[in-house]
Amino acid sequence: MTYLDYKAIDWNRIEDAIDKATWEKLTSQFWLDTRIPVSNDLDDWRNLSPEEQDVVNKAFGGLTLLDTLQSEEGANVMRADVRTQHEEAVLNNILFMESVHAKSYSTIFISLNDSKDIDRIFHWTNNNERVQYKAKRINEIYQNGTGLQKKIASVFLESFLFYSGFYTPLWYLGNNQLPNVAEIIKLIIRDESVHGTYLGYKFQLGYNELDEAEQAELRDWMYDLLFDLMDNEIAYTHDVYDQVGWSEDVKTFVRYNANKALQNLGFEPFFPNATAEDVNPVVMNGISTETTNHDFFSQVGSGYLMGEVEAMDDDDYDF
Numbered sequence: 001m002t003y004l005d006y007k008a009i010d011w012n013r014i015e016d017a018i019d020k021a022t023w024e025k026l027t028s029q030f031w032l033d034t035r036i037p038v039s040n041d042l043d044d045w046r047n048l049s050p051e052e053q054d055v056v057n058k059a060f061g062g063l064t065l066l067d068t069l070q071s072e073e074g075a076n077v078m079r080a081d082v083r084t085q086h087e088e089a090v091l092n093n094i095l096f097m098e099s100v101h102a103k104s105y106s107t108i109f110i111s112l113n114d115s116k117d118i119d120r121i122f123h124w125t126n127n128n129e130r131v132q133y134k135a136k137r138i139n140e141i142y143q144n145g146t147g148l149q150k151k152i153a154s155v156f157l158e159s160f161l162f163y164s165g166f167y168t169p170l171w172y173l174g175n176n177q178l179p180n181v182a183e184i185i186k187l188i189i190r191d192e193s194v195h196g197t198y199l200g201y202k203f204q205l206g207y208n209e210l211d212e213a214e215q216a217e218l219r220d221w222m223y224d225l226l227f228d229l230m231d232n233e234i235a236y237t238h239d240v241y242d243q244v245g246w247s248e249d250v251k252t253f254v255r256y257n258a259n260k261a262l263q264n265l266g267f268e269p270f271f272p273n274a275t276a277e278d279v280n281p282v283v284m285n286g287i288s289t290e291t292t293n294h295d296f297f298s299q300v301g302s303g304y305l306m307g308e309v310e311a312m313d314d315d316d317y318d319f
Contacts, residue, residue: 007085009085009086009089011086014086015083015084015086016083016084016086016087018198018201019084019086019087019089019090020086022090022194022198023086023089023090023093025194026090026093026094026097026191026194027093029187029190029191030097031100031187032100033100033103033104033107033184034107036107036180036183036184037180038107038108038111038112038180038181038184039111039112040180041111041112041177041178041179041180041181042111042112044172044177044178045112045178048177051243051244052244054243055168055240055241055243055244055246056112056168056169056172056178056181057109057113057117057121058121058124058125058240059164059165059167059168059169059240060105060108060109060121060165060168061105061121061122061124061125061128061131062125062128062131062164062165062236062240063101063105063162063165063166064102064105064106064122064125065125065126065131065132065135066131066134066135066157066161066162066165067098067101067102067105068102069135069138069139069157070098070101070102070154070157070158071095071098071099071101071102073139073142073143074094074095074098074142074154074157075091075092075094075095075098076091076095077142077143077150078091078147078150078151078154078199079091080147081147081150081206083202083205087202090198094195094198097191101188101191101192104184104188107184108181108184109121112181128236128239130232130233130235130236130239131236133232134157134161134229134232134233134236137225137228137229137232138153138154138156138157138161141153141225142154147206148203148206148207148218149218149221151199151200151202151203151206151265152203152221152222152225152265153225154195154196154199155196155199155200155203155261155264155265156225156226156229156258156261158192158195158196158199158261159192159193159196159200159257159260159261159264160229160233160254160257160258160260160261161229161233162192163253163254163256163257164233164236164237164240164250164253164254166185166188166189166287167246167249167250167253167254167283169181169182169184169185169286170182170185170283170286170287171246171280171282171283171286172286173185173186173286174280174281174282174283174285174286175282182286186286186287189287196260196261196264197264199264200261200263200264200265200266201264203265203266204265204266207265207266219267222265222267223270226258226262226270230254230255230258233254234251234254237250237251237254249279249280249283252273252274252278252279252280253279253280253283255271255273255274256271256274256275256276256278256279258270258271258274259271259274259275
């Protein structure tokens with residue numbers, strides 16, 4: 001008897017319960033940028049200073065490039081090292097949602113800027129040394145690294161490098177500005193939280209199968225990568241945020257999320273003075289809003305209903 005080289009996926013026989021839980025989590029929180037009325041934030045946008053608008057645009061430009069990398073390479077390069085068929089199905093979902101994330105920034109740009117401004121944003125992004133460095137550094141690992149190195153790089157990108165850009169909309173949300181822009185970012189953060197946790201879990205399975213010498217070698221490699229990316233991220237933060245005086249606060253937020261990335265990979269936090277209590281409380285308030293769930297296994301937040309997000313009126317700010 002001749003058999004084909006294909007095996008039908010059976011979701012009734014699960015090898016790893018985390019695969020099924022992650023699939024259900026990601027599909028239950030599906031969303032699209034077109035269902036959020038970003039143009040309702042135009043009044044807030046027009047009241048920002050030119051410097052503040054520049055910060056927002058640059059932050060989102062950098063995020064667009066990183067999400068483009070994730071949608072084109074990130075989940076794709078993990079396929080060769082999957083442990084189960086269900087893991088590959090989860091990666092398919094992650095790959096698609098990274099494309100949704102990348103597109104979402106264009107929705108924000110076209111809602112708030114004219115075409116010439118948008119062209120300037122993408123020119124800056126595609127030619128910025130710091131943005132290009134982190135993309136090239138991560139992609140080099142995606143193309144040439146081991147399976148576990150690729151997972152480290154992806155978790156660092158998802159749980160750490162994105163957050164210098166996320167700081168901006170969370171700050172404005174905490175100050176009751178740009179709520180619809182922030183709603184998109186909260187939804188992206190919700191996805192990235194699951195992506196980083198899931199790939200970190202898969203990393204830990206493989207890491208725990210290594211002997212002590214192999215673990216030590218990989219751990220040293222990981223910290224070398226972390227320090228290199230952090231040096232670049234600090235410089236990038238100054239490039240973007242010095243003009244509005246936020247750089248020190250953003251650096252604390254970046255270090256806080258680098259510690260979260262390490263925890264996703266199963267390691268202790270490394271950077272001191274970078275706990276949730278050290279982060280600007282306005283930003284932590286934004287990231288902790290009830291429409292966003294930052295924990296892995298919770299259900300979709302009851303505060304989020306697709307298509308029913310509305311811009312806030314001035315009266316809503318009177319407490």
